[in-house]
Amino acid sequence: MEEFEKLVVTVSQLNNYVKGLFDQIPVFKNVYVSGEISNFTNHMKSGHYYFSLKDEAAVVKAVMWRSQASRLKFMPENGMQVLVKARLSVYERDGIYQLYVDDMQPKGLGGLNLAFEQLKKKLAAEGLFDETRKKPLPRYPERVGVITSPTGAAIRDITNILSRRYPIAEMLLEPVLVQGEGAPAQLCRALKKFNEENSCDVIIIGRGGGSIEDLWAFNSEALAREIAASRIPVISAVGHETDFTIADFAADRRAPTPSAAAELAVPNMSDVKSELAAKRKQLNAAFQGRLQLERIKLQQFKSKPCLQNMRYVLDEHRMRVATLGDKAQQLYSVRLQAQRAKLQSAAAKLEALSPLKVLSRGYSVVKKEGKTVYSAAQLSEGDTIDIQFSEGSAKASVTEKR
């Protein structure tokens, strides 16, 4: 054993030695391996991907560091057939060799296509594309916000259509990059700006035609979310009729081209005018109709028998009132006459009883010292008496009493 001891190495030294051997082999620096993904782990905290690649008979471990993983347009999944470009090396701690993946492409569908389908599925599942979320476009926007390249064909087309169809609307351009690294962020920022400033009534976001890579910015998840979150209705117009992007699904309306977007965004001025004229006509007609209706109603009401009879009823009443008045007057004057007759007879009676009346028949009243004399016994011979006649009076002396 002693002679072996010189040759003994630690595990670490061994693994390190093997790793050195691996790293010396030029071919291992750049290997292309195809296989199926299994045991895929997306290490959320670090952003690294850990997985295995396998075929029918064998398995190899693989890792993809965050910096490379974040560049992938699609999310790797178990069962996915992929082609990876990797460096083959040894993980010393575990004594295993594994693939350090630089890039990965799905087999079959291109990577971009796959990424597109994956994102579309994910956002659709979240309800981001639901019809119920879609906002109606304003009918008469005063300000149209446009997010596109200031130099592209899209802005030219949009400007032409807007000024021809509805020149009274104001156009606000947010110039952005529509392709390349910074494009999605710029597109998002422009959308945010319009919303924060509330500076327009409808937004057109888009660009002219190009390759799938050129249009890729419009497949950004962040942009899709920004579009969905916009309070201002958004019309997407990316590329040509046949191009569909994630932005198209998230937008409130998809226009096949930028020109079409402009046509969707604003009405035709002449249509607006004739529409207004028609409304005016309708208003007048409605009111005239209403007046006519009222007139007919009134006419019908006036000719109603009850209303016609009312006149007779009134006349009758009037007559009755008049007759009753007459009658009352009559009754009153009869009563008055009766009273007068009564008064006259009373007056006649009164007169008959008057002393003057008695005197007028030749009787006289004798008074002694102012008092009426009723009996001769009241008198003595020689008394002076006053005699009151009907006309005048005389003084006399009592000469004899009987």
Add this chain to the structure above:
Amino acid sequence: MEEKLTYEQAMKALEETVAQLENSNTDMDKAFELYEKGVALAKYCEDYLSEKEKSLEENQ
């Protein structure tokens, strides 16, 4: 009428007014009120378009 109606708001109000006016259940006083409101709204819309067109011409 409130100041600063957008064309959209004015047009919508006009459409509603006409619809109400076309409903013969509204009484006559109300109908007249609606008509006057409608006329004012139509004028507002007309003025709006003219004004915008005028300022457009001035800018050219």
